[in-house]
Amino acid sequence: MREYASPLSITIPSTGNLTDDVVTNGRDFADTVVFSRRTGDEWSDVTAAEFLDEVQAVAKGLVAAGVEVGHRVAILSKTRYEWTLLDYAIWFAGAVTVPIYETSSAEQIGWILQDSGARAIVAEGPDHLARVREARRSGDLAELQHVWSLQDNAVDVLGRLGSDISDDVLEQRRTAASPQDVATLIYTSGTTGKPKGCMLTHGNFMFELGVAVDELADLFDTDDASTLLFLPLAHVFARIIQVGCVKSRAKMGHSADIKNLVTDLGEFKPTFILAVPRVFEKVFNSASQRATADGRGKIFDRAADVAIAWSRASDGKRVPVRLRAQHALFDRLVYGKLRQALGGSCAYAISGGAPLGDRLGHFYRGIGLTVLEGYGLTETTAALSANLPDATKIGTVGRPLPGTSVRVADDGELLFRGGQVFAGYWRNDEATTEAVDRDGWFHTGDVGEVDDEGFVRITGRKKEILVTAGGKNVAPAVLEDRLRAHALIDQCLVVGDGQPFIGALVTIDRETFPAWAEQHGKTADLDTLIDDPDLVAAVQEAVDEANKAVSKAESIRKFTILPGEWTEEGGQLTPSLKLKRRVVMRESREEIEALYLG
Known part of the structure; x- marks a missing residue:
């Protein structure tokens, strides 16, 4: 058993709650711009004083509507300024925020509202309201008393509703929560079974952000620090950045539609961003395909x-002269254009949710964007470990954050202990006992290793380890991550549990495929080319490259290209773009069986 601990480097407050940051900012940094929000074709600045006023007005409306201390209030919306405004208003009212992914089905919405006992929900628009109504018709939501809509001016409605609530009453509500009280119930994405509500306390966030903002001062604590959120705020990863920006007064913007992201980045010009690995893969693959289409492949x-x-050599601090010259040339020809696509001011990116991969990590650092890969779960208020600007080892998820310990169990599972570990699952003591042992160690379900310097490497999911008929243990994530890095491949599923060899199911990226088809003189109709020899050969090249990362016994021997897509809407991906293995295995049972016939 191997263990590594990072000592706590700062003092974590033992009183107060997350609303204190908003009050302090509004009082002591009243004129500081803390948000920039899109209004029409322009971005409008919001000062700390203005944000405090808006939060207080909405919070008074919630109090007037009968929301009591500890009541749960749900938010069902895309990433937008009002999401953050409502989040803090709910906390000012002494209540608990329940985020719901805006892509959730009526059944999923109904389960979360019922299980959490939510008293109110703020939904974004007509489509979201329709799903809430359907959930009400088909489920027992007797406790749900209020439904407001952002497109029906929910913010203004609540502001008017609370006009008679005094400042003293609101202050009593705001200060009611201590670090031990629940701030939010975040439901797991549900890759297996029904989602469980993770109880994250004000103290969990205060611990996490206290150490993270201090350790990531190069990102948060600079005069021009800013970020543009485009990941769902229902995900703990985006949520922790939101709270970190409010705490540090780094300017924050929101981008609700991925179709407008490039434009928004160019206008907002963030100094750092956060994304899941699939976003970084897409950016790389799209750039590669565009260059190929233009004859510059x-x-x-x-x-x-x-x-x-260049990135690999820079770890040794002595980059050869020839390589430096080549790097300088390509910086003018290629890298500068890629940085410009992120707004031109972005120096850092934070990646989480899944492994980024060694090659992409070095590529982005080589073009001038340092991707700080970290690791954490909903149950741990996001990051347990992270690479830092002055302590990065690409291919790992960094060292444990200060005040956090990691242990590798005898079976390879990673266990963590620290102040960011959640208070437990909502109304599910049995699941809580399974996740956190008597000594306070949280069992992550991930398999990994810790090197002599304390850097953590994730090698797979404990429950996803495949055991071949020959008894070989295979972690599918290693192969899947490598395959997805190929420009033509969108998603893949590695299979072979109990089988004589490892196989894979592959789907083709419909964004990059047309350029490949044109280059090879073929129709852009993917469905007619699934068995095309050139396409099969291109995927085989990707498989051969992925197989270099594993032993022969672990390598992919056969694969099948599927005609469809695996999407969140189709139910095969979670909102954070993780593959729902059980769903895909069930839906593709015949294709998997066909891999092993004969």
Whole structure:
């Protein structure tokens, strides 16, 4: 058993709650711009004083509507300024925020509202309201008393409703919560079974952000620090950045539609961003395909190789002269354009939710964007460990944050202990006991290792380890991550549990496929080319590259290209773009069986 601990480097407050940051900002930094929100075709600044006033007005409306201390209030909306406003208003009213992914089905919405006992919900628009109504018709939501809509001016409605609530009454509500009280119920994405509500306390956030903002001062604590949130705020990853920005007064913006992201980035010009690995994969693959379509594919490929080589060499602090010269040339020809696509001011990115991969980590650092990969779960208020600007080891998820310990169990499972570990699952003591042992160690379900310097490496999911008929243990994530890095491949599922060899199901990226088809003189109709020899050969090249990361016994021997897509809407992906293995295995049972016939 191996263990590593990072000592706590700061003092964590033992009183107060998350609303204190908003009050302090509004009082002591009244004119500081803390948000920039899109209004029409422009971005409008919001000062700390203005944000405090808006939060107090909405919170008074919640109090007037009968929301009591500890009541749960749900938010069902895309990522937008009002989401953050409502989150803090709910806390000011002494209540608990229950985020719901805006893509959730009526059945999923109904389960979360019922299980949490939510008293009110703020939904974004007509489509969201329709799903809430359907959930009400089909489920027992007797405790749900209020439904407001942002498109029906919920913020103004609540502001008017609370006009008679005094400042003293609101202050009593605001200060009612201590670090031990629940701030939010975040429901797991449900890759298996019904989602469980994770109880995250004010203290969990105060611990997490206290150490994270201090350790990531290069991101949060600079004069021009800013970020543009585009991940769902229902996800703990985006939520923790929101709270970190409010705490540090780093300017924050919101981008609700991924279709407008490039434009929004160009206008907002963030100094750091956060994204899941699939976003970084898409950016790389799209750039590669565009270069190929323009006849510059070989130049891009060479530029990518140089960026990766430069990053690897820089770890040793002595980059060869020839490589430096090549890097400087491609910085003018290629890298600068990629940085410009992120707004031109972005120096750092935070990646989480899944492994980024060694190659992409070096590529982005090589073009001038340091991707700080971290690791955590909903149950741990996001990050347990993270690479830092002055302590990065690409291919790992960094060292445990200060005040956090990691232990590798005898079976390889990673266990963590620290102040960010949740208070338990809502109304589910049995699941809580399974997740957190008597000594306070949280069992992550992930398998990994810790090196001599304390850097953590994730190697797979404990429950997803495949055991072949020959008794070989295979972690599918290693192969799947490598395959998804290929421009033509969208998603993949590695199979082989109890089988004589490892196989894979692959879906093709419909964004990059047309350029490949044109380059090879083929129709852009993917469905007619599933068995095309050139397409099969291209996927085989990706499989061969992925197999270099594993032993022969672990390598993919056969694969099948599927005609469809695995999407969140189709139920195969979670909102954070993780593959629901059980769903795909069930839906593709015949294709998997066909891999092993004969």
